[in-house]
Amino acid sequence: MDSDVIPIPASPPIDPEAIPEEAALARDKRSLRLTWHDGTQAVLSAATLRLRCRCGWCTRDRLQDRFPAVEQDIALTRIEPMGGFAVHLAFSDGHARGIYPWVYLRELAREAAEPARAA
Numbered sequence: 230m231d232s233d234v235i236p237i238p239a240s241p242p243i244d245p246e247a248i249p250e251e252a253a254l255a256r257d258k259r260s261l262r263l264t265w266h267d268g269t270q271a272v273l274s275a276a277t278l279r280l281r282c283r284c285g286w287c288t289r290d291r292l293q294d295r296f297p298a299v300e301q302d303i304a305l306t307r308i309e310p311m312g313g314f315a316v317h318l319a320f321s322d323g324h325a326r327g328i329y330p331w332v333y334l335r336e337l338a339r340e341a342a343e344p345a346r347a348a
């Protein structure tokens with residue numbers, strides 16, 4: 230059978246600087262605090278993380294304009310590092326399909342730090 234071989238990178242294309250030194254879940258489980266080696270720190274709310282989920286289901290729902298409303302008091306129910314490049318997050322609304330690469334979380338952290346520029 231004729232086929233095109235798809236090159237697969239030997240290692241994930243990740244900026245090692247994007248991996249935080251520490252990820253801490255707030256006691257009320259409504260935010261995640263990330264600290265990077267360069268001293269940058271960001272607190273991302275569970276609501277923000279849920280709203281910005283990039284999984285296939287959420288992407289589809291956004292395209293179809295039926296992404297569910299997210300309660301401000303939504304909580305994180307599970308945080309599971311995945312292969313060093315990402316973290317799997319589960320939420321109290323039952324959504325647990327989101328894989329968040331550290332690179333993406335750093336982007337969200339930068340956005341949170343510069344709200345004026347995101348507008």
Ligand SMILES: [Zn+2]
Nearest residue numbers: 282284287327
């Ligand atoms: Zn999702």
